[in-house]
Amino acid sequence: DVKVTQSSRYLVKRTGEKVFLECVQDMDHENMFWYRQDPGLGLRLIYFSYDVKMKEKGDIPEGYSVSREKKERFSLILESASTNQTSMYLCASSPTGRFPDTQYFGPGTRLTVL
Amino acid sequence: QKEVEQNSGPLSVPEGAIASLNCTYSDRGSQSFFWYRQYSGKSPELIMFIYSNGDKEDGRFTAQLNKASQYVSLLIRDSQPSDSATYLCAVNKYNQGGKLIFGQGTELSVKP
Numbered sequence: 124d125v126k127v128t129q130s131s132r133y134l135v136k137r138t139g140e141k142v143f144l145e146c147v148q149d150m151d152h153e154n155m156f157w158y159r160q161d162p163g164l165g166l167r168l169i170y171f172s173y174d175v176k177m178k179e180k181g182d183i184p185e186g187y188s189v190s191r192e193k194k195e196r197f198s199l200i201l202e203s204a205s206t207n208q209t210s211m212y213l214c215a216s217s218p219t220g221r222f223p224d225t226q227y228f229g230p231g232t233r234l235t236v237l
Numbered sequence: 238q239k240e241v242e243q244n245s246g247p248l249s250v251p252e253g254a255i256a257s258l259n260c261t262y263s264d265r266g267s268q269s270f271f272w273y274r275q276y277s278g279k280s281p282e283l284i285m286f287i288y289s290n291g292d293k294e295d296g297r298f299t300a301q302l303n304k305a306s307q308y309v310s311l312l313i314r315d316s317q318p319s320d321s322a323t324y325l326c327a328v329n330k331y332n333q334g335g336k337l338i339f340g341q342g343t344e345l346s347v348k349p
Contacts, residue, residue, distance in 0.1 A: 165342060217335035225271050231279070
């Protein structure tokens, strides 16, 4: 079974803090993704990565950065947290060239910025 | 026009009935189609995938794909209260590797 883990289920931070969210997958997947999910807005892609040290912007990258130094790990960084970044953050991974070529999600991190 | 569209619901069906969830997509080059189930406060979990036109059955679930009409659906037979969740349709983005486009989701409520 694919396992995607995220560093925290719940996180509370203060405005202006630097926040790190970590995601680890154990299936040797090439692709990794960070989403945020808010009521009424669905899943929105923040950043994704096709390979180590590669990153591409998704639909809402502003205020976020990412790091992928190892294949199994993909980190999301909020450089200076703001209240409008309070959300559920979901990490996912998927394989390249193998089927099903779908995304498998971690349990999510519910981040509250005060 | 959204790239992937679903009725937001809520869709309410009685226990034991068939629930029908629909999804349309705009990218004719899409090759892979997925249905996820998401319980409140939880992350999405994959329940079905389909690549070819026609029907694909897995237990109480049937996925249907019609590429000519750019339409994919999910039927849930003998619906149970535990099926109450939001169902997300996802379609791969042609020639962009693993990137998926998600619909907004349809909320399903199965009444005992």
